[in-house]
Amino acid sequence: MNEDLLSKYPFLKEGLREFFSENKSLEDFLEENEDYLNEVSRDILSLVDSKDVRLNYETEKRVKKYILAKILLTYIRDYFVSAKYAIKERNALYENLTKENEDRVIIRIGKELGISMDLKNASFHIPIPSFLRNAVVFNDKELKLCNQEMDNGNVIASREITSKILREAFYRKYMKEVNEPSELPEEVSNILKKYANPIIIRGEQIKQERANLGPLNKKAFPPCLSMIISQMEKGANVSHPARFFLVTFLHRIGLPNEEIIKYFGEVPDYMEKMTKYQVEHITGTGRGREYSVPSCQTLGSLGLCYRETDDLCRTGKINHPLQYYKIKNSRNRSVDNSRPVNRVDNSSNPKKE
């Protein structure tokens, strides 16, 4: 097996075969590689804290750390935590795929990820169902089916598009595998516990910090968001980036998906199933990853900023819509920490007004 290939694509089955022999128990593997396990635990903790980590090691270390991270995340089974690591691996995969010289390697990776592609006239032919399953990135026009050339049930895709599809396929598969309920032997759980605990505690702290944005307060919404909501209430067909912003923002301040979906009830092209699917994708609660709320700069470049209509935004000190919300909602944040925060203020739900 080409070692260079495994260091770039450590999820290939050959990596498992080469560095985790079938005769070895999981317990033995963990004990033999405790130093790597320790490193993996620190890496995941850093990623949870939004700090960067490196993944480029020599082949054996790279593959073993990949396997250990997967075991540890399967034990932790927390969507928020596993998404942080999966995004890092997903981005590394994308970078390597876009630089990959060998088409047959790309075909092989597709196969490993459950996508059987053909290569014809220097283009990849991806079956439409596989393409659609992995092209649900909300704000990427390049991935829309209507922008693709098709042939006999396949999308004819460039290297760039194929890399994006494989990137998403990897992420979905990884998240599904590590978040599926699984029973680990007690001895294995005992080894993993001490590495997992700091990660679990930090993950919970971050979720709690997010909850400290306070109960939902529509009056504290930034003008850019209020504008989108008021347009939707009037039945206007708002743009995809505007919808994307709305979903990420409402999710970030703690609205459950069912409440977010209600905001789309007045939109002309509202389709409940599709909306549910897209909301789950953007919030990372379905098979997608959790997307960040766009910054003021991004919203400005999309024509979605209304800073001139608001005193606080006009000061020029607001860089992010959540910063606006946090400031405006500060009085509302004096919540009783000993009890769960009531995240949903029904009076702010447009359908109930």
Ligand code: SF4
């Ligand atoms: S400055 Fe930021 S928060 Fe204010 S309207 Fe513009 S994008 Fe929204």
